[in-house]
Amino acid sequence: MSGVDSGTVRFALDGEVVAATGVPATTTVLEYLREVAGRTGTKEGCAEGDCGACTVVLGELAADRKSIVYRAINSCIRFLPTIDGKELITVESLQMDTRLHPVQQAMVDQHGSQCGFCTPGFVMSLFALYLNSTAAERSDVVDALAGNLCRCTGYRPIIEAGCRMFDYAEPARWSRTDAQSDERLQLLKSLDRSDSAALQIPGFKAPRTLDEFAEWYAAAPDSLILAGGTDIGLLSTKYLRDLPPLLYIGEIAELELIRNESAGLWIGAAVPLTVAWPALVKRHPSLAEQARRFASPPICSSATLGGNVANGSPIGDSLPALIALSAEVELRKGSQTRRLPLERFYLGYQKKDLQRGEFLVGIRVPAAHDGLRFSSYKLAKRFDQDISAVCAGLSVTVANDRIVDARLAFGGMAATPARATKAESALVGNSWSRATFDAAAAALVDDFKPLTDLRAGREYRMQSAGNLLRRFYLEHTAAAPKTRTADALAELP
Numbered sequence: 089m090s091g092v093d094s095g096t097v098r099f100a101l102d103g104e105v106v107a108a109t110g111v112p113a114t115t116t117v118l119e120y121l122r123e124v125a126g127r128t129g130t131k132e133g134c135a136e137g138d139c140g141a142c143t144v145v146l147g148e149l150a151a152d153r154k155s156i157v158y159r160a161i162n163s164c165i166r167f168l169p170t171i172d173g174k175e176l177i178t179v180e181s182l183q184m185d186t187r188l189h190p191v192q193q194a195m196v197d198q199h200g201s202q203c204g205f206c207t208p209g210f211v212m213s214l215f216a217l218y219l220n221s222t223a224a225e226r227s228d229v230v231d232a233l234a235g236n237l238c239r240c241t242g243y244r245p246i247i248e249a250g251c252r253m254f255d256y257a258e259p260a261r262w263s264r265t266d267a268q269s270d271e272r273l274q275l276l277k278s279l280d281r282s283d284s285a286a287l288q289i290p291g292f293k294a295p296r297t298l299d300e301f302a303e304w305y306a307a308a309p310d311s312l313i314l315a316g317g318t319d320i321g322l323l324s325t326k327y328l329r330d331l332p333p334l335l336y337i338g339e340i341a342e343l344e345l346i347r348n349e350s351a352g353l354w355i356g357a358a359v360p361l362t363v364a365w366p367a368l369v370k371r372h373p374s375l376a377e378q379a380r381r382f383a384s385p386p387i388c389s390s391a392t393l394g395g396n397v398a399n400g401s402p403i404g405d406s407l408p409a410l411i412a413l414s415a416e417v418e419l420r421k422g423s424q425t426r427r428l429p430l431e432r433f434y435l436g437y438q439k440k441d442l443q444r445g446e447f448l449v450g451i452r453v454p455a456a457h458d459g460l461r462f463s464s465y466k467l468a469k470r471f472d473q474d475i476s477a478v479c480a481g482l483s484v485t486v487a488n489d490r491i492v493d494a495r496l497a498f499g500g501m502a503a504t505p506a507r508a509t510k511a512e513s514a515l516v517g518n519s520w521s522r523a524t525f526d527a528a529a530a531a532l533v534d535d536f537k538p539l540t541d542l543r544a545g546r547e548y549r550m551q552s553a554g555n556l557l558r559r560f561y562l563e564h565t566a567a568a569p570k571t572r573t574a575d576a577l578a579e580l581p
Contacts, residue, residue, distance in 0.1 A: 094285035097168055100147075100175040100275050101125075108168060113291035113334055114324045117163035117171060118142045121178060129179040129208045130163055133237070135325040137162040137318055138473065140236030143209040143386055145216050147175035147267070149276050151344075155268055156276065159362060159389035160216035162235070165321025166390055167314070169292045170338055173279040175272065179208040182215065182262060190256035191215050194249035202240035210236050213385065214250050219267050223254050234472040235384020286339070294336040298420075298449070301340055306422050309445035311335045315358055316390035318383075319399055343394070343449065352454040357394030357447075364393040372456065375409060378464045382406065384473055398448045400434050400504065403476050403543075407505035409464040411497035412481030415453045421446035437503035459485045459492070461564045465556050469543070476500050477544035480556045484515065484564075491515045491524065498553055500544070501536040508535040511557070525561040529554030 097108040108120065121127040121144075133141035142164040147156045156175070182189040188196065191214045201207040210233065217224060217232040224232075229250030238246065260266065281287065287294040293311075295301040305311060314320055314334045323329045337343050343358035346367050353371055355364050365379035365388070382405050383391060396406045397417065407430070415430045421443055430451070433441050456462070462483045468474035479499035485492050494515040496508040514528040538549040 094288050097172045097287065097289065098279050099171050099173065100272075100279065101178075102181050103271075103275070105275070105279065106176075111168055111289070113167065113169055113289060114331055115168045116321070116325065117144065117161075117166045117168050117176070120168050121163065127178050127180050131205055131208060132164055133206070133209075135164045136322050137165045137235075137384075137387055138237070139206070140209040140213060140233075140384070140386065141206050143212040143236065144179075145177040145212055145219070146171060146389070147177065147272070147276070148173070149273075149280065151341075153277065154273075156272060158216055158219045158267060159360075160213050160232075160235075160386045161389045162318075162386045165317055165325055167292075167317055167321065167324075167334075169287060169289060169294065170314070170317065170336060172287050172294065173276070173281060173339075175276060177212075177215070177262075179211055182211070184259060184261055187259070189215070189259055189262060190253045191218050191249075193256055194253035195246070198245045198249040198252065200241060200246040200249040206236065206238045206240075210238070210246055214253060215262075216385070217250065218253055219262075219264055221254075222264070224251060226251055231380065232385055235386045281339070287336075291331070292334045292336065294339045296339055296341075298340055298342040301335065301337060302420055302422055302447075305335055305447055306445045308333060308335075313337060313398070313447055315392040315395040315398075316360065318387055318391040319395065345450075349452075350455075352452050354450055354452050355393055356450045357398070358392055359394065361388035361391050361393055361396075368453065371453070372409075372413065372462060374463045378405065378409060378466060381466055381468075381471060393451060394448050397430070397433075397451055398440070400438065400440050402437065402502060402504055403479065403500050404505060405466060405476055405479050405499065408479050408481035408497035408499045410451065410453060410481070411505060411507060412462065412464070412483035412495045413453050414483075414495065415451055417451055418449040419446050420449045425449065427452075431497070431505075431507055434504035434506075457485070459487050461486060461560075463560050463563065465559070467544075467552055467556075475543060478549050478552045478556070479505075480553065482557065482560045484560075486520050489520050491518055491520060494528075496528070496557070498536065501538045501549055501553060506536075508532055508553075510534040520561075520565070522558075522561060525557050529557045532557075 099106055121130050131141035133139035143160050144163045145160050147158045150157050191211055213232055213236050229247050286296045311333045314336045337358045343356040345356045347354040369375045369379050396404050411431045416427050417433055418427050465480045466476050467478045468476050481497045483495040494512040496511050499505045510531040511528040514531040518524040532553050538546050540546045
């Protein structure tokens with residue numbers, strides 16, 4: 089639709105267009121719902137995307153504009169301007185005249201609510217699963233609820249409700265058919281800014297093209313680049329900082345692309361983790377557990393792989409795996425681009441090889457090659473929703489039972505995610521054997537001097553890193569029966 093006001097945030101809510109004007113750029117969706125829209129069903133529990141009490145569902149046009157993609161998000165750290173052109177669904181949206189929505193009815197019938205504070209968030213996470221599935225196994229429900237915390241029920245009745253919500257007759261409103269109705273499609277198309285000026289409000293701009301973004305960022309390099317906001321949102325909600333002007337990349341089609349190329353997999357900087365991880369797992373199936381444990385579905389629906397890379401946290405879970413796989417980043421400043429191996433992108437704690445006005449365009453992950461053995465591991469106190477104590481991406485190339493190349497990357501062991509070059513040297517040129525990997529584990533003391541902090545002690549980190557190398561050897565020896573040596577077979581437990 090041409091002529092959409094560039095200074096007004098517009099989104100759909102219950103079949104109507106909401107036009108929000110004069111709203112500060114860092115107003116969260118949760119704040120707007122509770123303080124402006126009067127929708128208090130959505131709760132604030134943590135204000136940092138951990139508890140799920142604030143969960144809502146967003147619908148947006150698919151790339152082909154022929155369907156709507158629905159994802160659960162945390163409204164407590166999602167800035168309102170980023171939902172411009174989308175459909176917002178809250179727990180109040182499920183209200184019907186004569187009966188409850190199947191998700192809600194299942195929660196009632198399975199006694200899934202006690203104090204009720206967390207219940208709206210659970211309902212909305214299950215609702216997102218309901219819209220995207222026709223049935224669910226228990227494991228699917230558990231995964232969908234990984235970002236929702238409850239202190240009362242012990243989870244069993246809530247999980248049971250998720251398994252049984254598909255047994256009820258589909259409602260006329262918010263069934264899977266209704267969610268993809270032509271009426272909803274046309275409403276979202278009417279909010280599309282493809283033929284209109286980009287959204288610009290004080291403190292927030294959402295350029296539509298990569299060239300436009302490069303031009304704006306070059307002109308205002310002190311701006312803060314906003315992708316999913318799962319880190320930046322905390323600067324506002326938890327640290328109460330006044331943020332610099334925001335440049336939002338979530339409306340740039342070129343940055344939302346995933347391409348299968350001869351050189352590998354290309355992932356644009358604005359691709360959400362819900363899309364990026366499946367693409368990576370398809371190429372490297374051993375990343376499946378890492379993808380599952382990376383974060384909750386509402387976090388992954390907003391967060392981007394590019395954001396995790398650009399943030400450069402020493403405990404960013406994707407980084408060791410990407411470094412081990414020889415990933416490289418593409419950077420751009422104005423019209424000039426350059427490529428850089430990912431491990432060279434990090435210069436020190438929170439320091440990146442970025443010039444003023446330069447930004448991340450995307451990540452390229454090379455295709456697997458013959459002889460490659462790769463695994464990624466995460467050690468944390470909880471299985472779901474926890475920051476790593478140690479994270480490892482281990483890639484070893486073997487030919488004729490000899491190691492010809494090794495890339496061992498660790499997170500949580502230094503000020504940046506980093507390769508263990510001494511341990512790599514202990515592997516390369518030697519046989520695929522337990523003794524070789526024991527020597528590599530011993531060499532880790534020359535690679536890292538980890539700290540002791542709240543997540544783990546120095547000794548735990550060192551011992552765990554070495555044990556992950558041994559685990560890698562044992563798993564890949566057991567998984568490669570055609571290349572096992574007699575010595576390797578004898579060493580198996």
